[in-house]
Amino acid sequence: MKSLRLVVLIEAALMAAFAIILDLLPSIDLSPSISISFSMVPIFILAFRRGFKASLLAGFVWGVLQVALGNAWIVTPVQMIIEYFIAFTFIGFAGLFVQRIQQSLRSENKTKLYIWIVVATVAGSFARYFWHFIAGFIFFKEYAPEGMSPVLFSLFANGVTMLGSALLCSVVLVPLIATAPRLVRQGVSVGNDQRKAS
DSSP states (O other): OHHHHHHHHHHHHHHHHHHHHHHTSOOEEEETTEEEOOTTHHHHHHHHHHOHHHHHHHHHHHHHHHHHTTOOOOSSHHHHIIIIIIHHHGGGGGGGGHHHHHHHHHHTOHHHHHHHHHHHHHHHHHHHHHHHHHHHHHHOGGGSOTTSOHHHHHHHHHHHHHHHHHHHHHHHHHHHHHHOGGGTOTTOOTTTOOSOOO
């Protein structure tokens, strides 16, 4: 049991580091407030493989790394906590669907598997960007166009970012897991799985 916990902790740390690396790649920048990327993919893979707690931890570590490496846009300590520690942690809410995803894998029901992957990805994305939305209208209201409500501006900017990122992550995750289900199959060592990928 202790060895399994250690493996999960190592996987969480590795996925957080992988997310940082993906975050360095160019993103789709529609405006200074709207940036769409697939950097959440490693956290989602962990969520589908290990569940809620492991993916919460990985998201939190990713947020801490963002701050530690100087990649964070910090206005106040409270904003930093909301947008990097809380928001990134909440990506782990995708792990709430781990049983549905694992059941679909075991039954080899690919249609259900892909549906649950998308549902979990949207849930994790929504959970994250809800906190960015809150921080947006509190700490970045000066960026709202003149005459536009800061709440509406934050809802639009973070809503578009959330939907775009969820869509992009889904487009990456579905074919990736379709061709390599061992990435998320429980009880399988990713490097040593000899089973068929279908």
